[in-house]
Amino acid sequence: MQRDTTPHRVGPYELRAARSEDAEGARRVMLDTFYREFGYGYVPAWHADVIDIEGAYLADPRHLLLVATLDGAVVGTTGVLSRGPAHPPHPRWLAERYPTGSTAQLVRVYVAAEHRRHGLARAMIRRACAFAAATAGYECVYLHTNVNVPGAQGFWDSVAKEVFDARTTGEHGPGCGTVHYEIPLHA
Numbered sequence: 001m002q003r004d005t006t007p008h009r010v011g012p013y014e015l016r017a018a019r020s021e022d023a024e025g026a027r028r029v030m031l032d033t034f035y036r037e038f039g040y041g042y043v044p045a046w047h048a049d050v051i052d053i054e055g056a057y058l059a060d061p062r063h064l065l066l067v068a069t070l071d072g073a074v075v076g077t078t079g080v081l082s083r084g085p086a087h088p089p090h091p092r093w094l095a096e097r098y099p100t101g102s103t104a105q106l107v108r109v110y111v112a113a114e115h116r117r118h119g120l121a122r123a124m125i126r127r128a129c130a131f132a133a134a135t136a137g138y139e140c141v142y143l144h145t146n147v148n149v150p151g152a153q154g155f156w157d158s159v160a161k162e163v164f165d166a167r168t169t170g171e172h173g174p175g176c177g178t179v180h181y182e183i184p185l186h187a
Contacts (some may be wrong), residue, residue, distance in 0.1 A: 004131065010068070010123045013075070013115070018065040025074030026067055026108075033110040037149055040176075049081065049107070056081070062138075064131050068120045070113065071151040076111035078124035080104050080132055084142060085180065089171040094164060094180060098142040104132035106143040108181070125159060125183070133185050141183040148177040155180050 007016040018026055030050045040048070050053035057065035057079055064150045068076030083105055084098035098105070106128055111120050124154070132138045143160065147153035156162075160181035167177045 004127070008123065008127065010119055013117065013120060014069045015066060015120070015127060016069075017124055018053070018056065018057060018067045018077075018158045020054060022065075022067050022074055024068075025069075025076050026053055026065060027051075029074055029077050029110050029112055030108055032112065036113075037110075038146060038176075049079070062135055064128060065108075066127055068115070068124060070115065070122060075115040076120045076124060078109045078121070078128050079107040080128050081107055082138070085144060090166070090180075091164070091169070091171075096160055097163075098140065098182075102137055102139040104128075104135070104138040104141045104185075106141060109143070122159065127139075129185070138185065140185055142181070143183070144178050144180045146176050147179045153179065159183065174178070 005017050007014045027050055028045075031042060034043075053065065057063045060082070062082045064080040066078045066167065067074045082103070084103040085094050085102040085105070087095035106125065107122055111124065119167075129141055132141050143156070145152050145156050147156075156179070160183045162179060164180040165183050171178055172184065
């Protein structure tokens, strides 16, 4: 499948597949989210894709990074990677249910705080799911999120189906309320 490079508009914002020149802006949005929203910052074991955006997203035809821009500046991101949840820290049954290769994992669904409430995340998720549905080999769309971030659980409950609430397991440590979701491939 070739990436859809046609920009889409959401009000004054442009949504499109990321290009090399978007890497720095996308990385800024991601790192700002880790530090400001999540409060734990950059974790090398979890965030290697953020350092190597081109290798992780642009070089693999089964991967995608979408960006939302305003006047050329990246203000939002959404990624698709062909991998399932890792065991550990996630339960073995979850890793088996969402195997690498046939799972399109949504990652880095972030919108800078001052640009939220404009439908950007929903629009990027729709495009990411359409990409996964049109890409050979994907059978489902999976994601996990930290529901301790204000608004996260309500948002994901409105667009995805919860499959496992891992808050009782502490799989990512204190302060990280992980909940796992699935989105129908042909939603």
